[in-house]
Amino acid sequence: MPILETRQVSKRFGGLTAVSDVDLSIEPGEIHCLIGPNGAGKSTLFKLIVGTYPPSGGEIRFRDGDITQAKPFARVQRGMSIKMQAPSVFKELRTRQNLHIALQQKFHRQALVDEEERLLALLDLTAHADKAAGLLSHGQQQWLEIGMALALGPELLLLDEPTAGMSPEETFKTGELIKGLNATGMTVLVVEHDMAFIRQIAQRVTVLHLGKVFARGAIDEIVNDPGVIEIYLGK
Ligand code: ADP
Ligand code: MG
Numbered sequence: 001m002p003i004l005e006t007r008q009v010s011k012r013f014g015g016l017t018a019v020s021d022v023d024l025s026i027e028p029g030e031i032h033c034l035i036g037p038n039g040a041g042k043s044t045l046f047k048l049i050v051g052t053y054p055p056s057g058g059e060i061r062f063r064d065g066d067i068t069q070a071k072p073f074a075r076v077q078r079g080m081s082i083k084m085q086a087p088s089v090f091k092e093l094r095t096r097q098n099l100h101i102a103l104q105q106k107f108h109r110q111a112l113v114d115e116e117e118r119l120l121a122l123l124d125l126t127a128h129a130d131k132a133a134g135l136l137s138h139g140q141q142q143w144l145e146i147g148m149a150l151a152l153g154p155e156l157l158l159l160d161e162p163t164a165g166m167s168p169e170e171t172f173k174t175g176e177l178i179k180g181l182n183a184t185g186m187t188v189l190v191v192e193h194d195m196a197f198i199r200q201i202a203q204r205v206t207v208l209h210l211g212k213v214f215a216r217g218a219i220d221e222i223v224n225d226p227g228v229i230e231i232y233l234g235k
Contacts, residue, residue, distance in 0.1 A: 003028040003156055003187050009058030011044050018044040020211040031188045033198050036208035042191045046160045050082045051075050081154035085161045089144050091134030095125055098133050098144055102151035119147045139170035160191045175200040
């Protein structure tokens with residue numbers, strides 16, 4: 001049974017249909033990539049899943065419950081954590097204070113301190129723990145934001161373009177981080193358009209084009225699909 005499912009989900013903005021009758025199915029324990037050229041509707045579908053706004057039609061199910069109308073916070077409480085496309089760390093606070101705030105939702109006292117240190121090490125931010133977050137590199141700020149999502153102990157981690165603006169080295173490191181989390185049993189949905197990164201991490205892929213599902217399948221099938229190659233090169 002899928003952990004997350006969208007059934008015939010649509011979103012219209014006035015006369016524009018950004019997402020059109022999309023069926024998406026995420027299996028527990030997989031790394032699933034949602035890909036497609038710019039303007040395909042990826043971020044809009046992501047926002048429907050996390051509850052930024054309601055769909056114009058269709059149904060969204062998470063852990064066997066209907067969450068179509070659920071508030072974002074209720075979705076987080078059920079076990080999804082989110083990193084939106086634009087980083088939004090508290091720049092004037094220290095790196096560890098950013099994590100501390102997120103960890104306060106779930107942890108207390110010593111457990112919180114232990115988890116803070118564990119996350120700092122996992123994100124390779126221990127040496128920068130007492131720096132103002134605004135002084136971190138762009139890539140480090142993205143990792144910190146992933147850390148804030150992890151602080152909530154999610155079953156499903158949702159990342160919208162986690163490597164946007166990163167160097168190739170930072171991008172590769174982010175891929176290894178995501179694979180490491182997945183190896184501990186976490187299900188991950190990643191919205192992405194960087195093909196090298198997608199090849200590094202993806203198990204199954206759903207391709208969006210002009211708001212519709214264009215293709216879906218295992219990563220090896222998708223990267224060799226002439227139609228997928230064409231919509232990527234044709235943008
Ligand atoms: P992607 O993330 O795949 O690049 P988006 O989901 O951001 O694509 O956008 C899909 C389409 O919907 C685009 O044509 C975009 O301009 C439009 N769109 C996205 N958000 C809004 C909005 N809030 N209001 C109006 N149009 C929007
Ligand atoms: Mg986007």
